[in-house]
Amino acid sequence: MAKSRVALAALAALAGTLAAPGAWAQNFPISAAQKQTANEVAQKGVPLSELAPNAPDSYTVKSGDTLWDISKLFLKSPWRWPELWGMNLNDIKNPHRIYPGQVLLLERLGDKATLRVAGSSGDGAAPDTIRVTPRTRYEALADLALPALKSRVIEAFLAEPLIVDANELQAAPRIVATQEERVLLTRGDRAYARGSNGAPLMDDQAKQQLFRLFRNATPLKDPGTGEILGYEAQYIGKAQLIRSETTGEVQGEKGQPESAVVPATIDIVSAKEEIRVGDRMLPEPARALSTYTPHAPSQVVDARIVSVYGSAVINAGQSQVVAINRGTQDGMEAGHVLAILKDGQRIMDKTDPARPLMKLPNERNGLLMVFRTFDRVSYALILEITDSVRVGDRLINPR
Structure with a gap:
């Protein structure tokens, strides 16, 4: 049981993966270059000159740690996680998971250093015996594994920033009216929207349709050349499509029937700031599992x-x-x-x-x-x- 625990604890070893909350990350990829670096370091260790000045002889991984924290603890350059993995390659076959409670041991031999897990082969310590009672335990591995960085710092920005071209936002569906002619909208309010370029806004999907709301595409200019690189759309909230846009008949000024647009109905489900008529709507993309392996670029930047x-x-x-x-x-x-x-x-x-x-x-x-x-x-x-x-x-x- 203890050996299994050590193996599980070592799986993430210092590879630097930031997973979406609740996601499973056992199979995140490792590049060939990262594997090569780790293998090279596994053969010869890391030069003592590359260790952090106050690198400890041992460290017990704690809840709340990140890969970046641990890399900075042992190495001068935290992004050089393949070296850290290579220092412990015998113990860490899959470098995408590390768990609280694992003890990392730093060994200095001559002018090189290696890192290994306490309780692994060569340690000389007998594995602990863990007794468990026969009861059901529910535990999400993704909640225990250490991420590369604290996800709360970055999660909000994964959906908010949007770079568009000069015409993309203007071609998106837009809010055209509010109930009782309200000027500003917030969470829980109802509004009405229309499609663009002759395409009505349709609720024609089996599942609910969510839209992100944007305003004011601000040009981003290259500081050196002044060239416009793109337009940054300002994220202001999110809406759910309730009913499709249609057409209907109304009575004209002279009593004759006339055709009129019946805009789609939307409900504001979240608001970062006040929402108003004219704001644009873009479909909410499917949530994707994003991974981040901190590493230096291979090309000159x-x-x-x-x-x-x-x-x-x-x-x-x-x-x-x-x-x-x-x-x-x-x-x-x-x-x-x-x-x-x-x-x-x-x-x-x-x-x-x-x-x-x-x-x-x-x-x-x-x-x-x-x-x-x-x-x-x-x-x-x-x-x-x-x-x-x-x-x-x-x-x-x-x-």
Whole structure:
């Protein structure tokens, strides 16, 4: 039982997967490059110079830990999880699950270090005996496994940001009227909507239809060139389609029958802010299982921060989301970790009588991780910073 427990506890070992709550994650993929790195490290260990300065000799995994936390504990570069996995490759066959209660042991041999699980072969300790009484236990493995990052930090942004082209939002169905001519709508209110381009809004599916509500597509401009990379639609809430859009007859001014549009009926089921006539509707996509394996990009990256999501200010702090000027066309993918560079100050050399202008070197200011990508824009979460992050700051490979 103890050996089985150790094996189960080791399954996630430090691979960095963030799963949607309640989802099963035993079969998340590992890239060939990550496997190769782990195998190489398994053969020779990690150089002591790559360990964190205060890396502990042992650590007991706790509830609430994340892969990022544990990686930072042992390594200087938390995104280098394949090395951490490789340090423990004999114990961790599937690096996608690690559980609270597992004890990780750091061993330093010469100028190399390896990591293993307490109770594994070579430990010399006898496995604990666990006695269980014959009763039914219900326990969700996904609730126990450690994620790469705390999901609450990022979940809200998985649905909200939307990049559209100049005409996409204008072609979407729209709210056209409210009950009792109300100006602002919120959760629980009823409203009426119509389709666009001659296509009526139809409730023609077996299951309920949900729509996200958006407003004001704001242009995102490249800080370097000024080119518009896309339009960021402002997420304001969600609505459920109750009845289809149809047509009916009404009595005209002279008493003759006339055809009239009967708009579709919708109910507001959630509201981030007040909703009004003219706001646009896009179908709610099926919920997809999203995984995030923090890793450095294989290609050279030179990017810039375009905007701070959900804010009119140009400064961003810890755990905020920013848009960057690189997308899938540039090779960006979910999980890419980038280093943030703070632009060096421009000052005069007061020690020189000629007072020449100097630009101080750009300094590393923290790390961010890409979690959602579009063609030319991506959204990224600021993982750690030493000073505020500004629109226009440069992003490069983390090492």
